[in-house]
Amino acid sequence: MLKQYPADLHIHTCLSPCADDDMNPANILNMARLMGTKIIGICDHNSAKNVKPFQEAAKSHDILVIPGMEVESAEEVHLLVFFEDMSTMLEWQEFVYRHLPPRKNNPDFFGRQQIVDEDSNVIDEEEQMLLVAASLTVDEISQKVFDMGGMLVPAHIDRRTFSLWGQLGFIPENLRLSAIEISRNICETEARRKFSISEGITVITSSDAHRLEEMVFQKTFLYLESPSFLEVKKAFEAKEGRRVIIRE
Numbered sequence: 001m002l003k004q005y006p007a008d009l010h011i012h013t014c015l016s017p018c019a020d021d022d023m024n025p026a027n028i029l030n031m032a033r034l035m036g037t038k039i040i041g042i043c044d045h046n047s048a049k050n051v052k053p054f055q056e057a058a059k060s061h062d063i064l065v066i067p068g069m070e071v072e073s074a075e076e077v078h079l080l081v082f083f084e085d086m087s088t089m090l091e092w093q094e095f096v097y098r099h100l101p102p103r104k105n106n107p108d109f110f111g112r113q114q115i116v117d118e119d120s121n122v123i124d125e126e127e128q129m130l131l132v133a134a135s136l137t138v139d140e141i142s143q144k145v146f147d148m149g150g151m152l153v154p155a156h157i158d159r160r161t162f163s164l165w166g167q168l169g170f171i172p173e174n175l176r177l178s179a180i181e182i183s184r185n186i187c188e189t190e191a192r193r194k195f196s197i198s199e200g201i202t203v204i205t206s207s208d209a210h211r212l213e214e215m216v217f218q219k220t221f222l223y224l225e226s227p228s229f230l231e232v233k234k235a236f237e238a239k240e241g242r243r244v245i246i247r248e
């Protein structure tokens with residue numbers, strides 16, 4: 001029996017310099033509970049250092065936290081990357097870090113990059129500047145992510161900047177991807193028409209929340225047997241009845 005799971009797969013934490021400092025596990029998980037969101041993706045810019053504490057804290061919330069990251073390609077395209085488990089995500093993170101320009105964050109200018117524990121205490125700050133492009137092309141990222149068993153979702157395709165469409169002007173036909181994300185500013189029908197997204201490709205929408213109040217933009221529903229990475233993957237692939245529905 002398939003059940004409906006409200007999902008928001010693109011949420012930033014206080015590790016992203018552009019996100020609010022109160023985007024910690026306690027606040028985000030409580031907000032998700034208020035919204036009835038059952039599956040969340042933690043996707044900070046170029047880092048996954050806050051995913052584990054969210055997973056730990058989520059154990060008492062009946063919410064699935066999928067390890068994610070919003071990686072910025074050499075073409076300045078934002079791509080959401082998801083892996084089933086933390087060990088693969090850490091392997092991926094190491095790979096991305098090796099391809100970031102060695103530049104230090106300026107917290108006064110860009111904002112703090114806070115690393116938290118499961119009790120939402122700030123335990124460290126990331127020194128590496130995260131708001132930068134990795135020296136990896138979209139193609140290289142796609143190839144590596146699928147080699148490692150992950151999922152790739154080009155982020156906010158309708159945005160003029162930092163999106164596949166905005167930066168390249170088209171969706172490369174042979175690019176392997178798991179789904180396409182649209183922002184909350186456009187509906188699925190319009191996005192499919194405007195960006196020539198074929199019916200065979202699943203479209204999701206996420207809050208891309210940098211502030212708690214932005215988490216109210218939760219419109220994606222996954223039909224799954226149970227909440228897990230593999231079930232979400234099946235929904236993206238529209239396999240065995242699993243599917244994704246966006247409700248306006």
Ligand SMILES: [Zn+2]
Nearest residue numbers: 070078155162
């Ligand atoms: Zn983005």
Ligand SMILES: [Zn+2]
Nearest residue numbers: 010012070208
């Ligand atoms: Zn984002």
